[in-house]
Amino acid sequence: ETGVTQTPRHLVMGMTNKKSLKCEQHLGHNAMYWYKQSAKKPLELMFVYSLEERVENNSVPSRFSPECPNSSHLFLHLHTLQPEDSALYLCASSPSPPDRGYEQYFGPGTRLTVT
Amino acid sequence: AQSVAQPEDQVNVAEGNPLTVKCTYSVSGNPYLFWYVQYPNRGLQFLLKYITGDNLVKGSYGFEAEFNKSQTSFHLKKPSALVSDSALYFCAVRDTGANNLFFGTGTRLTVIP
Numbered sequence: 001e002t003g004v005t006q007t008p009r010h011l012v013m014g015m016t017n018k019k020s021l022k023c024e025q026h027l028g029h030n031a032m033y034w035y036k037q038s039a040k041k042p043l044e045l046m047f048v049y050s051l052e053e054r055v056e057n058n059s060v061p062s063r064f065s066p067e068c069p070n071s072s073h074l075f076l077h078l079h080t081l082q083p084e085d086s087a088l089y090l091c092a093s094s095p096s097p098p099d100r101g102y103e104q105y106f107g108p109g110t111r112l113t114v115t
Numbered sequence: 116a117q118s119v120a121q122p123e124d125q126v127n128v129a130e131g132n133p134l135t136v137k138c139t140y141s142v143s144g145n146p147y148l149f150w151y152v153q154y155p156n157r158g159l160q161f162l163l164k165y166i167t168g169d170n171l172v173k174g175s176y177g178f179e180a181e182f183n184k185s186q187t188s189f190h191l192k193k194p195s196a197l198v199s200d201s202a203l204y205f206c207a208v209r210d211t212g213a214n215n216l217f218f219g220t221g222t223r224l225t226v227i228p
Contacts, residue, residue: 002158042119043159043205043218056214090158098214101147101166106158 003027004107006091012113013081021076021110023091030096032074033104034066037088049074050096081114088112117142117210121219128196129227136191136222138206147209148189149216150180152202159205165189176200196226 004025013019025032034046048056049068063085065077074091088111092104118141128134140146147166151159163174170182180191189206206219 002160004158006158040220042220043207045215045217048214050214058215092159099209099212101164101209103149103161103164104159104216105161106151108156108158 002105002107004091004093004105006089006107006110008110009108010111010113012115013078014115015081015083017081018077018079020078021089021091021112023074023076023107025072025074025091025093025105025107027093027105029093029105030071031094031098031102032068032071033092033094033098034074034076035090035092037090037109043090046076048098050098055098078112081112083114086112086114117208117213117215117217119206119208119217119219121204121206121222123222124220125223125225127225127227130198131195134193134196134200134224134226136204136206136224138189138191138219139187140189140206140208141187142208142210144211146189147211148180148182149207149209150174150178150189150191151205151207151218153205153221154202162191162204196224198226198228200224201226 031050036044047066067075088109090109091107094102094104120139149164150162165182173179
C-alpha cells in the first residue's frame with residue numbers, strides 16, 4: 001500500500017448523473033493531484049493542489065470540479081459526463097511544493113465508466 | 116515544452132536476462148526524471164528518480180537508470196529479469212520550476228519464464 005486510498009474503486013454512471021470521487025492520503029503530504037489514465041495515452045494531469053490551493057488546471061472541462069478541503073483529502077466532482085470521459089482516474093500526493101524533485105505516491109485509482 | 120517518449124510499446128525478455136526499457140525526454144531547463152511501474156488494477160508505484168548528481172541512479176527491486184544529458188535519455192535497466200517484473204513501466208519528466216509531471220505512454224514488459 002502506498003498510503004493513498006481512493007473510493008470508489010469502480011463507478012458506472014449515466015451522462016446525467018452527479019457523482020464524486022474521493023482520495024485520502026496518510027503520508028503527511030501537502031500536494032495532491034488528479035490524473036486521467038486512458039488506454040494507449042500518456043497520463044493526463046488534470047489538477048494540482050498545493051497547501052489546499054489549486055495551482056494547476058490543465059484545461060479540464062468544467063464538468064470536472066475538484067475540491068481540496070484539507071491537505072489529506074481531495075475530491076473530484078463529476079456531472080453531465082460524456083462517454084469519452086470513461087477512464088481510470090488516479091489520485092497522487094507528494095510533499096510540497098510540487099515543482100521540486102519529489103516523487104508522487106499514487107492511489108489504486110477509480111475505474112469510471114460513463115454510459 | 117516538456118515531453119517524454121517511450122519508443123517501445125512492448126518489451127519481451129527471458130527470465131534471468133538483462134532488461135532495458137527506453138526513455139527519451141525534452142525539457143527547456145534541467146530535468147527531474149522518474150520511473151514508475153504499474154501492476155494490473157493498481158496505481159503507479161515509484162521506482163527511482165534523477166534529480167542531480169551521479170548519473171547512475173539505483174532504485175527499488177534492483178532497478179537502475181542512467182541519465183545521459185547529451186542523448187537526453189533515461190533508460191531503465193536491470194541486470195537479471197524476474198517473471199514478477201512483468202508490468203507496465205512509465206517514464207516521467209518535470210522541468211525545473213514546473214508543476215506538471217509529463218508521462219510517457221508506457222512500455223509493457225513481459226518476462227518469459
